[in-house]
Amino acid sequence: MIAGARWVALGLAALAATFWLGMRVGTPGGDERGGARVIVERAPAAPAVVHAVAGVSGLTREDIRTVVREELAQHAQEATENAHAAEVISTERMEQVKAAVASAHGVISDGVARGVWGERERAALRPQLIQLGQAETREVLMPLFQAINAQRIQLDGPPI
């Protein structure tokens, strides 16, 4: 009987000790019961400063207007020059395409006139075809395929 009471008392003591230990070490950062609490204070963000336009570096509004006008004028000039350069390239390209179309038409007309379409004709047509866009290619090839399908031309090998 006494031995049982002793065991109960021992168990209760162990429980109490565990509880006490838990309270001591349960908060790693420390708290009001033990270590000091660390408080980090951040400096408040600096208020936005709005500078007066004319007061930054001694420039007046008129100065700024002048600078802006100069910048805009320069950009406009550059844009004009670029457009002009593109126009020149485009004109050159158009001339090339026109020449290629004319040459391709000539090759095809010649082949159709002779009633033969073989390696020689294809070889003459290929350098022209690679310079053409879709629309020009269609324009050029239609008469050739028309002649082939009308059996007006002897096809020797592929048509293109």
Added chain:
Amino acid sequence: MKLGLISMIVVLGTTSAVFAGLKSYIPLSINYASHFANGGLAETHNTADSVQYAECGSNPTTGFCTVRDAANVVTSCFTTDPALLTVIRSMSPDSLFSIRWDPTTNECTYVLSYASSRAAQRTP
């Protein structure tokens, strides 16, 4: 003796099964009224005459298909359509094909290429 006979029958049956499967002869066929042609490239190659042919090809910007029937009539169409160029470029020598063309412009308006177990393979 009986066992040998049965074995032979089984072996023969198995061998014939290897060569089974639906086969269709898909020769070159051109419908001039409907502006449509189809057939198998290999089977057109295998025809007894030396007249018929079918071919499709492309350069970087333009494709074409050409067929010639037994009467030596040549029909050809071309295309600059990127989608049709892709189909033409997918063809193999044993492909089956269908093409349709616009008789006014002679442009290919439709190109189909497919592979089929039914089709014959090219013979030399």
